[in-house]
Amino acid sequence: MASSMTPDLSTLEPILERYGPQGRTRLIPALLEAQKIYGHLPETVVEAIGQALRVPLAEIYGVMEFYTMLYQEPTGRTMVRVCTSPPCAQKGGRAALQAICEHLGVAPGETTADGAYTVEEVPCLGLCDHAPAALVGETPVAQVDPGDPACWIEAPQETPLGLVGGSHRWLTARCGVIEPTDVEAYQSHGGFAGLRRALLEMEPAQVVEEVTASGLVGRGGAAFPTGLKWKFTAAAQAAARYVVCNGDESEPGTFKDRVLMEGDPLAVLEGMTIAGYAIGADKGYIYIRGEYPRAQRIIAQAIEQAREAGFLGRGILGTDFNFEVEVRSGVGAYICGEETALFESIEGKRGYPRLKPPYPTTHGLFGKPTSINNVETLCAATWILAHGAQAYRQAGTEDSPGAKMFCLSGDVAHPGVYEVPFGTRLGDLIEMAGGVAGELQAVLLGGAAGAFAGRDQLDVPLSFEGLKDAGLPLGSGVVMVFNQERDLRRTLLSLAEFFAHESCGKCFPCQLGTRRQLEIVEKVAAGEVAEVELEALRDVQYTMTNASICGLGMTAGSAIGSALERWPDIFRNGR
């Protein structure tokens, strides 16, 4: 284990032989496998990987330094990651972190002397419905008890999928109902009907038309029309095209994609396959955040099952359409949810967003036309192909057709994923989750990159147009509830910390601005901010919003800025 010992490279050989010929795109998978063997990434191991994959050492080091889940120093045999993002913090996440550290005699980031555990404080693990949550090794653990830390690290109990509700259980119909990777069960519950219809009854262009007619827009946050994205990708001249499914889901407060990947993985794969057929791609990648080992495992199993049953691979459903899906793991970087940073990561690089244009539809993964879609978007496409665009438009509003999955967390009686038609009142959605636990203070919509709504906004309809009129974002569907007991300044500090931690550092406005924002919000939290500093904060947020390269910087000041506008007094004296 000790870093002074020369690692035995022979265990690594088979991995290098397998990955070597594919070159740089295998860098992160190779580093992850090496890390499994050696517990961290010793220099000699990294050199061997560089030789085999032909990647310069300085660039590998750059990659290792970028991602938080790649370790240069030995770590414990079990990683204990405790979430302290707002919904978990509300329910005792910090106390749980402190308890586990005291129990093990380490500080966050440290490893126990016997090499058994490393404890880390981490942002949202996508388990907000199970707050306070932790990831122990590869096991997601719910409601960790600060009073009994030994229990949940020594015998971690795997969390169940979580609560799924709502009036329109379209995409979530099978979640928690069938054995997730059972192809038979999937089919008897309507699975693969969409793929059958697409492949056997429709031309690719008709599939694109059907999705366009449904009015489906992307669920990853940017709300781009999915049909149009597919059309542009299909139209781009190229020898190869790719489908990418974005399962990075690292926006604090978001866990709907996890529920879909773990609860109905075959629907995700079906959506990718339909997309592949529509745009003329025979290869898809699904990029799943590193903190979702269970989703990765379930998706990998589902791929095997689907391939065995002939729903992936060559000649799908007896047609001449071929499609393969490969799973890629994230390695601890929120920015890799941004589509072009995600491509860079698959290509084996630091997760730096690219300049746009050109857009992914013409220059995406490996420089080829790529349609990148969110997990929920692809599941919606699966549903639309099975039931038709008209059926989809039966729910929702004229301008926001269909249903949407919302992630309710924080001070609601029953946190979970709720699938409801667009246009549902915010207050009704909260009621569906059992109502506010306590007296309502604020709702954070859209996640860390979102904005705060106040008590006076419960009548806002959750549709694109309704939210726009109210000056609120839909984002990825986060509805984080805060009761009157909560110190919002603590929440603002947590958001500021998150962005400072996650900025990639490429462009100056965000690289510097997320840091300056944090420093000022630290003063706010300490109750000692000067008026000129609030002015400076507004300038920083303005500059990040308007001059940054990518969406991270553009939204890094959004939630805090919305609070500053709505509740200036909180910034001055905490109330």
Next chain:
Amino acid sequence: MAETIELTIDGKKVSVQPGTTILQAAQQVGVEIPTLCYFEHITANGLCRLCVVETAGVRGLQAACVAQASPGAVVHTRSPAVDRARRTILEMLASTVDLSETPQVQALMADYGARPERFNGAQPRRPPLIDDNPVYIRDYGKCVLCWRCVQVCADDAQYAYAIDFGGRGFQTRIATAFDKPLTETTCVFCGQCVGVCPTGALKAKREYLLEQGVSPEEVFGLTRLQGKGKRSRRGPRPEVS
């Protein structure tokens, strides 16, 4: 021959070839836009955003060094929005980096009325100076992260790949593999990085020593590259056992 593009920059009509950046178009009509990371023969990455401009009807601000001129665009290179962003970037930069050897940024700060002291108690980046080879010193307290050195060392010129990045976000830094001395890397001491560095973060050792008051004779002795550690191999270094 593709059709030319007509646009307006600060009220002046310009016609340019497709693919021309707003920065280049502005130069054609004598409109000056400030730049920092941009350098003509190096891949432009649009990092510093000091070159931002405002285009009527377009959301946000565009980095002129990478944004292409579009037909009919009405571009403003000085407006309250542009000035607010530029001033704030300058202030954030000056409260982070030692700009004492970057006179063009100091001039901009005066121009835009930048007051970095607004960020009272801001954390600066001041890593210790690295003096690990006879050819040049690295004083990253002065580094603005323009990426030029990394790019000339890699695909933009030398293909030596001796330096890349460490950390991320505010903690980003220019680093060798495992932060080793340059003499233990693939650096070929071509000096191109020193040549393109706009801030004095990379400096010829001779110049540095003379500034420190070392006599010219001594400087000569201290800056001879003795072959050791000099590698001319391209790409990853071979396994040395």
